[in-house]
Amino acid sequence: MxxxxxxxxxxxxxxxxxxxxxxxxxxxxxxxxxxxxxxxxxxTVINMPREVSVPDHVVWSLFNTLFMNFCCLGFIAYAYSVKSRDRKMVGDVVGAQAYASTAKCLNISSLIFSILMVIICIIIFSTTSVVVFQSFAQRTPHSGF
Structure with missing residues (x-):
């Protein structure tokens, strides 16, 4: 310089x-x-999110439909999840949130009832097998080896 x-x-x-x-x-x-x-x-640039993320619980509903479908609650939850996804695609965020909330409640109910049914079936199976085993043990004479 x-x-x-x-x-x-x-x-x-x-x-x-x-x-x-x-x-x-x-x-x-x-x-x-x-x-x-x-x-x-x-x-100044402010980045605003274009879309509010609304969970639609489709995967959870599909799992409950296939594996834990107590009184068809999983299938109904799946229907509400699909409706929630459709509303989200249209741009109706409030409607999507309402359907997603209903699907979530139905999924929770289906999961709880299905787990209770599995526990009740295990209890019934174990008590009946103990009773059957005891009845066979009383009928057969013990051979003295």
Whole structure:
């Protein structure tokens, strides 16, 4: 740098070193086509989510339909889940949330009732097998080896 350019920089900035970020912003504004002498315009960009995420519980409903379909609650939950997905595709967020909430309640009910039925079946099976085993043990005579 020669002496004449240093004098220009110190005179223009009031004796302070140049602000390189400001120079970079002016370069970008000039690149976009704004006039060279215009003041830089600051903008604020706020990214808004375009779509509110509404869970539709389709996978859970399908699992309950295939494996734990107590009184067809899993199938009904699947129907509500599909309706929730359809409403979400149309853009009706409130309707999608209502159908998703109903599907969730039906899935929880189906899961609880199915687990209770499995526990009751295990209890009945174990008690009947103990009774059957005891009755066979009483009928057969013990042979003395």
């Amino acid at each position: 020669n002496h004449s350019s240093q004098a220009f920089i110190t005179a223009a900035s009031g004796g302070q070193p140049p602000n390189y970020e400001r120079i970079k912003e002016e370069y970008e504004v000039a690149e976009m086509g704004a006039p060279h002498g215009s003041a830089s315009v600051r903008t």
